[in-house]
Amino acid sequence: MPRKNNTLNAKMKLIASLTSPFARKVRIVAAEKFTEYELIVDIPWNEDTQVPKYNPLGKVPVWIMEDGKALYDSRVIVEYLDSVSPVNHLLPKDARPRIMVKRWEALADGVCDAAATVFLEKKRPAAQQNPDWIQRQMGKVFAGLNAMSVDLGHQNYCTGEFFNLADIAVGCALGYLEFRFPELEWRRAHPNLSELYDRLMLRPSFKETVPVG
Numbered sequence: 001m002p003r004k005n006n007t008l009n010a011k012m013k014l015i016a017s018l019t020s021p022f023a024r025k026v027r028i029v030a031a032e033k034f035t036e037y038e039l040i041v042d043i044p045w046n047e048d049t050q051v052p053k054y055n056p057l058g059k060v061p062v063w064i065m066e067d068g069k070a071l072y073d074s075r076v077i078v079e080y081l082d083s084v085s086p087v088n089h090l091l092p093k094d095a096r097p098r099i100m101v102k103r104w105e106a107l108a109d110g111v112c113d114a115a116a117t118v119f120l121e122k123k124r125p126a127a128q129q130n131p132d133w134i135q136r137q138m139g140k141v142f143a144g145l146n147a148m149s150v151d152l153g154h155q156n157y158c159t160g161e162f163f164n165l166a167d168i169a170v171g172c173a174l175g176y177l178e179f180r181f182p183e184l185e186w187r188r189a190h191p192n193l194s195e196l197y198d199r200l201m202l203r204p205s206f207k208e209t210v211p212v213g
């Protein structure tokens with residue numbers, strides 16, 4: 001995954017798991033920006049995880065800057081990566097379009113948060129699972145998908161004709177649902193999201209970061 005660098009120093013590192021949709025978002029942004037880095041795979045649920053040394057919240061992704069300073073979370077990291085390199089801007093400069101892209105990102109990340117919560121709840125012993133909690137979180141996933149589909153409409157990309165961070169965030173949410181919840185029929189319910197994901201998967205940055213694990 002590390003690519004040829006234009007402006008940033010090769011000593012930067014990304015601590016990530018290969019299943020995290022938030023880490024995938026960072027990996028895709030780094031690839032689209034041709035930012036070179038070293039990928040350190042660390043699963044924050046493992047006993048020997050080093051993640052809390054770098055992020056007190058114990059979550060991935062964490063980006064280690066050239067001077068050793070750790071950045072988190074994914075929204076902070078992608079904004080940083082976009083701002084320090086002039087290559088392929090993924091966030092508009094002007095306030096209104098910029099905040100609209102970040103609104104898409106908040107929606108997509110929220111879907112991932114809810115879906116990941118359900119995934120973890122379902123890993124607990126059946127007797128300890130809370131069906132109301134699962135239903136509440138799935139409600140957020142379905143409402144989030146619906147909002148994405150309505151806002152996308154017939155456009156090629158989330159904010160219109162141009163690919164940007166909104167598409168990356170939404171693509172990571174859709175890819176995570178496909179990976180962890182293959183039984184969800186979001187493609188059938190929302191053909192425009194299905195087409196968007198297929199279009200995004202033509203990009204090497206998406207193809208090379210499909211969740212595995």
Ligand SMILES: N[C@@H](CCC(=O)N[C@@H](CS)C(=O)NCC(=O)O)C(=O)O
Pocket residue numbers: 019020021022044045057058059060061073074075109116
């Ligand atoms: N808002 C954070 C969410 C990160 C997150 O939830 N990461 C999960 C993996 S998908 C994690 O590391 N969980 C470990 C834990 O919660 O202890 C971001 O955007 O980076």
